Amino acid sequence: MAAKRSLQGARLHVSSELALGLLLYGVSLLTMSGIYGVLAIGLNIQWGYTGLFNAGIAGFFAIGAYVSAIVTSSASPNFVGGFNLPFPLGLLTAMVVAGIIGYFVGRLCVRLKSDYLAIATIGVAEIFRLILKNEAWATNGPRGISNIPRPFESLSQPWSQLAFLGVVVLVVLIAYFLAERAGRSPWGRVMRSIRDNEAASAAIGKNVIGFRLQGFVIGAALMGLGGALAGHFFKFIGPEATEPLMTTFLVWVMLIIGGSGNNKGALLGALVVWTLWSSTELLTSQLPPDWAVRATFLRVFLIGLGLQIMLQRYSKGLLPEQLPKVDTTDLVASPRTAQEKAPPVE
Amino acid sequence: MIEFINFYLIPGLVLGCMYALGAIGISLLFGILRFAHFAHGDVITLGAYFALLFVTTLGFPVLLALPVAMILTAIVSVLLDRGFYRPFRNSPTIYLVIASFGVALMIRSAVQLLWGVKVESYAAGTFSKPLIFFDTLRIADKHLWIAGLTIVIVFALHYFLSRSKLGKAMRAMADDPDLAQVSGIPTEKVVRATWIIGGGLAATAGVFLGMDTQLHTNMGWDLLLPIFAAAILGGIGSPYGAVAGGLVIGLAEELSSYPWIGDAPLLSPGYKTGVAFALMVALLIWRPSGLFRGRVFT
Numbered sequence: 335m336a337a338k339r340s341l342q343g344a345r346l347h348v349s350s351e352l353a354l355g356l357l358l359y360g361v362s363l364l365t366m367s368g369i370y371g372v373l374a375i376g377l378n379i380q381w382g383y384t385g386l387f388n389a390g391i392a393g394f395f396a397i398g399a400y401v402s403a404i405v406t407s408s409a410s411p412n413f414v415g416g417f418n419l420p421f422p423l424g425l426l427t428a429m430v431v432a433g434i435i436g437y438f439v440g441r442l443c444v445r446l447k448s449d450y451l452a453i454a455t456i457g458v459a460e461i462f463r464l465i466l467k468n469e470a471w472a473t474n475g476p477r478g479i480s481n482i483p484r485p486f487e488s489l490s491q492p493w494s495q496l497a498f499l500g501v502v503v504l505v506v507l508i509a510y511f512l513a514e515r516a517g518r519s520p521w522g523r524v525m526r527s528i529r530d531n532e533a534a535s536a537a538i539g540k541n542v543i544g545f546r547l548q549g550f551v552i553g554a555a556l557m558g559l560g561g562a563l564a565g566h567f568f569k570f571i572g573p574e575a576t577e578p579l580m581t582t583f584l585v586w587v588m589l590i591i592g593g594s595g596n597n598k599g600a601l602l603g604a605l606v607v608w609t610l611w612s613s614t615e616l617l618t619s620q621l622p623p624d625w626a627v628r629a630t631f632l633r634v635f636l637i638g639l640g641l642q643i644m645l646q647r648y649s650k651g652l653l654p655e656q657l658p659k660v661d662t663t664d665l666v667a668s669p670r671t672a673q674e675k676a677p678p679v680e
Numbered sequence: 681m682i683e684f685i686n687f688y689l690i691p692g693l694v695l696g697c698m699y700a701l702g703a704i705g706i707s708l709l710f711g712i713l714r715f716a717h718f719a720h721g722d723v724i725t726l727g728a729y730f731a732l733l734f735v736t737t738l739g740f741p742v743l744l745a746l747p748v749a750m751i752l753t754a755i756v757s758v759l760l761d762r763g764f765y766r767p768f769r770n771s772p773t774i775y776l777v778i779a780s781f782g783v784a785l786m787i788r789s790a791v792q793l794l795w796g797v798k799v800e801s802y803a804a805g806t807f808s809k810p811l812i813f814f815d816t817l818r819i820a821d822k823h824l825w826i827a828g829l830t831i832v833i834v835f836a837l838h839y840f841l842s843r844s845k846l847g848k849a850m851r852a853m854a855d856d857p858d859l860a861q862v863s864g865i866p867t868e869k870v871v872r873a874t875w876i877i878g879g880g881l882a883a884t885a886g887v888f889l890g891m892d893t894q895l896h897t898n899m900g901w902d903l904l905l906p907i908f909a910a911a912i913l914g915g916i917g918s919p920y921g922a923v924a925g926g927l928v929i930g931l932a933e934e935l936s937s938y939p940w941i942g943d944a945p946l947l948s949p950g951y952k953t954g955v956a957f958a959l960m961v962a963l964l965i966w967r968p969s970g971l972f973r974g975r976v977f978t
Contacts, residue, residue, distance in 0.1 A: 387774060389781075442965050448774050449716035453908050454964045457957040460905060464957075468950040578901075583785060590778065627797075631789040638786035645779055646767050 354492060361495045363612055367605040368502035369563045373585045374592065374600035375509050376556030382595035382655065383517060384549030385529035386444060389452040391557055392581040393459030396466060397435055398428035398558030399565035399575060400473060403482040406566075412474040421485045425505070425562050432558020433551050440550035445543060456578070463576040478572025482565050502563060506601065509556060513597045516552075525549055526595075526657070584611070587641050593651025602652055611637065688938045689931070694823050694892060696930025697830040701885035702903060703910035703922035704837065705878030711854030711917030712874045713765070715776040719784035720882060721904030722791075723760075725897060727753040727883025728890040729791050735802050742802045743825065746887045750880040757879030758872055784901070792897050800895040826888045833884065834923055837877070841919065846873050854917050906933065906953070909960030912968070929956050 373391060380386040402424035409416025419427070443454045466473050473479065486497035516522050528535045528542050536542045565571040575581070584607065592603020611633070618629035644651070702724055709717045731749035734740040740748070764783050768775040841847040846869070853860040853870050861867050882900075889899055910929045914921025936947040936955045947955065 387777065442961070446964055446968070448772075449710075449777055450964055450968060452718075452777055453716055453905075453912075454961050457905055457909075457961045460957050461954050461961075464951055464954045468948060583781060586778065586781065628793055631792040634789035635786050635793065638782040638789065641782040642764055642779060642786075645775060645782070649771075649775065 357492055358495055359616075361492070361499050363609060365495070365499045365502050365567055366612065367608045368499070368506045369560050369567065370585060370588060370604040370608050371506045371601045372509050372563065373557055373560040373581070374588045374604045375506075375513050375597055376553040376560065377585050377589050378594060378597055378600045379513060379516075379556065380549055380553035381589065382597075382600070383522060383525040383529065384546055384553075385448075386546060386550055386553070387448045387452040388455045388550070388553065389578075389582060389586075390439075390455035390457075390459030390462075391585050392576040392578055393455075393462040394432045394436060394554045394557035395561035395564070395581045396462060396571070396573070396576040398432045398561030399571040400466060400479065400561075401431045401558070402428040402562030403479045403565045403571050404472075406483055407479065407481070412477075413479055414472045421483070421566065424566070425559060428558045428562035429555040432561070433555035436551045436554025436558075437547070440547045440554070444546040444550050456582075459576060459578070459582070463573055466576065467573040473573070476573060478570060478574075479565075480570045482569045482571065484566045484569055498567065502567075505559065505563065509559070510597055510601065517597065584608075584637075587637065589651075590641065590649075591644050591651055593653040593655060595655030596651070596653045599651050599653035599655075606652070607637075688934050690819060690823060692931035692934030693927065694826050694888075694930070695934060696927035697826050698885045698888050698892075698903065698926075699906050699910045699930050700923040700926025701830060701833065701881045701888070702907035703914065703926045704834075704919045705881045706907055706911040707914065707916055707919055707922040708850070708854070708874050709878050710911065712850065712857070712871060713776070714857075715773040715780070716908070717878075718777060718780040718904070719760070719787060720878070720907065721900035721902070722784045722787035723753060723757060723879060723882040723900065724886040724889070724903055725791055725895075725900030726756060726787050726886070727879075728886030728895050728899065729795050729800075730883065731887045731890065732795070732800055732802065732895055742887065742891055746884065749887055750883045753883035753886075754876040754879040757875040757882075761871065761875050788897055788901065795897070797897055800890075802890055802895075822891050826892065829884070830888075833881065837881075837919060840877075846870070850874060902953070905960065906930075906956035909956045909963070912960060912963050929959065932956070932959060 373395065376394075377388065377391060380388045404413065404415040405417045405419045405427050406421060406424035407413075407415050408418050439455070439458050443451055443458070446454055467476055469475075484494075484498060485501060486494050488494070489497060517525075524535065524540055524545055528540065528545055532542055535545075561571075561575075564575075585604075588603035588607045589600050590603070591607060592601070593599025614633050614636075615630070618626050618633065620626075621629055702720060705723075706717060706720050709715070709720075727749050730752045731742060731745040734745040734748055735742055760783055764779050765776055768779060841851060849860070849865045849870050850873060852863075852865060853867060857867065860870075885903070886900060889895075889903065893899075906929050907926070910925035911922050912925070913928055914923065914925030933952050933955050937949045937952055
């Protein structure tokens with residue numbers, strides 16, 4: 335009887351541990367999807383709204399992560415810092431610095447056409463990676479920065495992770511609403527018009543380069559924000575974070591699969607692709623070690639193939655872009671109202 | 681002085697040969713298909729590993745494995761075009777660029793899947809003594825092979841482009857694809873020829889890099905940006921410019937860490953590859969037509 339009870343107790347214990355494990359896995363999945371969601375919204379503003387082919391996402395991601403890590407960490411002999419700023423200020427600084435660097439990169443690069451811009455931004459991201467790797471006094475070189483503080487990490491097991499997920503969700507929601515609002519505003523319409531027909535936009539007097547630059551800077555700031563969140567989540571950032579595969583490429587896949595031009599699509603793409611990516615990892619990690627390593631490459635291969643199929647069959651993505659309706663009744667149906675609204679001509 | 685030649689000038693020229701071979705392919709592809717082929721670096725990796733297959737399993741010497749690797753890589757390039765690029769012939773080029781990113785990743789993961797991620801070498805454990813000229817000038821015989829074969833290939837390509845019908849058709853199509861099509865040039869045939877040449881030359885670059893250093897699965901990706909830099913420097917679409925661009929970029933990288941002023945290297949060797957990237961970005965911004973004032977594609 336007693337033995338049976340203890341067995342039951344053990345079973346209960348095991349199942350509650352399993353439940354906790356599953357919960358933590360789900361929370362980390364959602365957190366990462368949220369972080370990628372921020373990056374995808376940033377790319378959507380650059381590519382979806384403005385048509386800027388930024389292939390250097392990883393560079394801005396890394397800048398954000400390093401900046402936030404440096405300003406929120408306590409003093410260390412291995413890298414500059416010791417500012418001990420609170421977490422929200424870390425995120426803000428990361429955005430501002432990524433935005434400022436994005437401004438200078440953009441000043442030079444936004445004039446370039448699609449492929450040329452892609453090559454230039456990749457080059458810039460690689461230069462950032464070299465700097466982060468070589469300037470060891472500031473960044474601890476190839477070893478990277480560890481022990482980055484994560485907010486709420488003093489709470490107990492599931493609550494700490496849940497609270498951080500809450501922070502990420504809040505950031506995603508803010509980014510989403512601002513991006514949506516901007517996309518529907520006259521500003522967003524100008525961006526789309528530049529994307530679809532640059533010459534026509536210039537002809538009606540829009541400062542094409544200026545607007546492209548704005549799109550680039552806002553996207554870069556959001557990518558910096560995503561990087562900062564990732565740094566705090568992993569509590570570590572190293573120069574390998576600028577590997578084009580895990581950031582640049584995955585974010586592109588997310589946006590294309592989700593539907594470029596659509597912020598909901600960007601978020602959905604982030605969730606779907608990250609869930610696929612990470613759940614297949616869970617499966618392959620069950621294989622014997624030799625096979626597990628190989629299966630990782632198979633996963634990458636399949637993700638690449640999936641992208642090709644999406645591109646060829648459903649190039650608009652899961653949630654295609656929905657252009658805001660333009661109310662033309664004022665202009666067409668009743669020209670009188672338009673006249674009445676016009677300022678009196680003297 | 682002799683140290684400068686042995687340790688900076690010759691490695692720079694050898695590196696430049698590899699860049700040139702890759703850049704010719706990038707440049708031709710850009711001229712004819714009008715898109716930046718981001719998978720070119722990984723095609724280079726694939727070529728190097730194809731040669732490795734014949735070296736390790738059949739015991740081929742590297743220079744004999746080279747033509748086999750060229751043929752295989754050319755076939756794979758044509759197939760990749762069929763599967764992943766041809767569907768986008770009439771779409772905005774951006775689809776081609778994104779597709780080529782995906783192809784790059786697929787090739788790399790396939791190489792990692794088939795060959796593993798260990799660093800490999802064509803001739804493990806053997807060390808060839810460099811040839812010594814005039815007592816002090818040291819040139820490894822592999823470097824002579826690389827430079828010699830590059831010169832042969834460039835002249836063969838020149839002959840092909842300037843004398844053969846297909847080569848002329850290629851140049852015509854690079855100049856004006858629409859005009860080429862209405863004047864009866866079989867455009868798909870030209871495209872196929874471009875992939876065969878681009879793939880073959882990429883394999884050559886990969887095998888040379890493997891001969892010079894080692895093989896690893898990121899070797900081609902690391903080569904990609906300097907190759908773009910070389911192609912842009914030489915004027916995109918111009919294969920001759922690409923050769924010059926490759927040599928300039930290779931030399932610039934190696935010479936940047938020479939102690940020009942004082943005893944310290946001018947630039948820390950850690951930033952060597954950064955020289956190519958910086959040159960490339962600067963060129964794109966201030967002189968996108970390249971050194972020789974070629975065309976800029978829009």
